[in-house]
Amino acid sequence: MTPQFTLPGSALRGLGARPFGVYVHVPFCATRCGYCDFNTYTAGELGSAASPASWLEGLRRELDLAAGLLGTPPAADTVFVGGGTPSLLGVDGLAAVLDAVRQAFGLADGAEVTTESNPESTSPEFFAGIRAAGYTRVSLGMQSAAPHVLRVLDRVHTPGRPVTAAVEARAAGFEHVNLDLIYGTPGERDEDLRASLAAVLEAGVDHVSAYALIVEDGTALARRVRRGELPAPDDDVLAARYELLDATLSEAGLHWYEVSNWAASPGARCAHNLGYWRGGDWWGAGPGAHSHVGGVRWWNVKHPARYSAQLAEGGLPVAGHEALTDADRHLERVMLELRLAEGLPLAALDTDGAREARAAADDGLLDRAALGAGRAVLTDRGRLLADAVVRRLAA
Template identity: 55%
Template structure:
């Protein structure tokens, strides 16, 4: 089942924020959570729901609920100053493409009407391969979508079966062709380290993905989340626990193969052909920009305030129907928490962290990180702390060294 929400402070019914204004120079982005899936994958603890878990909720009604929250966001942010246009919009899930293209277009239109889209805005839709048709791709492109992020996960049927993924791996190529035909940028998502997956199988998946000529690749190590069916199967001895050493080998392999294909890393788990094909939406998270997350369980961050919505779609729709904010709770991180987050996120990206902006103790730790092969000495001479490949594999240890 989905993981529990954090505990925070109460949110007023009107959703107003405890700040006097927002910084107009900080980019603003929009995330739209679509919590619907045909099947719950055994490893997933995201806030998603299959049809039999949606008692009293109709998918057809979902865009209207999101539209109501968009109206609330416009009022809340408008009270703090001129509205900023959205630099990025990201439809995630779940499986956004389980909704008709017209529904996704309507929600994007609501964002456009409320805030405006900045010139050249990046608009991404996540999709399972088996939901992408030529007609859907064309409808999304017409609506203003610029980018499709396809959940490939693996090219090996046995690995997909272990992950409870139901798509035919051959359908990935068809989905990519459909997106390319209407001018959409395409990213492929992969997962490595599934129980029983071999290095040779992982190589086959990466090579298959890169052979499709995409300009962006994401590769995430499988994390066994407590409470998921996968965790229970491992606990019963039906599947092996993923090996940290094998996952490290898999990371090095995807990094090598991506580089050979002309894609460079720009975040620990992401590679792009050039700066223009990086995920600008995700970079906004890593750089501490502002965003409003719409939908059940969605998280938001504006002017240093974080909040998160109630999780179940029925509770989400009910609150909005009553004219109330769907936020479950919020927090304003203190200075120490904010600095930890800045280091945690900033160290993960290729531009790294400005050494002069680190705390004195952290600046003293940089030499040790270089000596251990975790930070790049050339970048350090230029005033930046940038992780080496070994540092990316041990990113958590780097953060501990910088924040101890």
């Protein structure tokens, strides 16, 4: 897009009445994990083309331009710093990121402020520093406690470090700490997942995210699978692992509130992600970040050097945009809200969708009692087939 990117008045109407979040993308990683297709770069890949300093300068400019574009922007209800590896910025870098958000938008009272962190680039001093800077929540990439699984994923942290890091974060005053897991990696056994879950529970965190391994095109993992070095994840195995995860976490008092997320209490749920799932607004800042305001979606240029250069010239680094049609918005609402434990209001469905919802309940995919109360809520079996249920209800 050109530097003259603007939003129509229709998108800006109601701004502030809906949840408003800020996502900041940190594109830097120390090494590249074989399964990852995120917009990330190692120092060797970037060379002298970009640096954390030039990225931060660009970020400040983007946020200032964003505030101007939105007119009177609402204070951010949530901030989420993701990547990449935000913890590579250190305490000072992450404090500067949050200061930039505060200056451009301000923070709502009680705002949730999350940063992702790689366990290997954290310490007790790191957690104390970012807590003092205003961060309220930490998400740590664990993936697995099994060394051979971590090797397949090209993860470089030691198996025990995520648990130690979680304990350090809690000791530094973080009430809300998440651990991320990946299940279904080639070579993973049931006992490996059980060991990972035992480690998660030992850490005492109040939130767990768990995702089935997806072999993304263009990744090193995809090339290994294509060459026959590793088997592709098996759907039946993934389903069984999900059931094991859910049963273990539920028994320990962490209950699902979104298909891939479990929390110990409503207050432990990730408010930023709930904003996505409930159709809120957010500004995504940083290379490759995506944004959404009032039914308009746009995305930034991917390379950090081009990102900084476009901002230095005075324009927003927007690569493309789209105005969602009514059909688009309906599909997204069904797709996202149905993944939540609270489900989707039946009133959001058309006549065909409501008929399909009743049929899905007959098939054991939607909860019959919830349907009688006017909501489409996935059953345990329905969660395993959530994408198929979405297609039925939104067709």
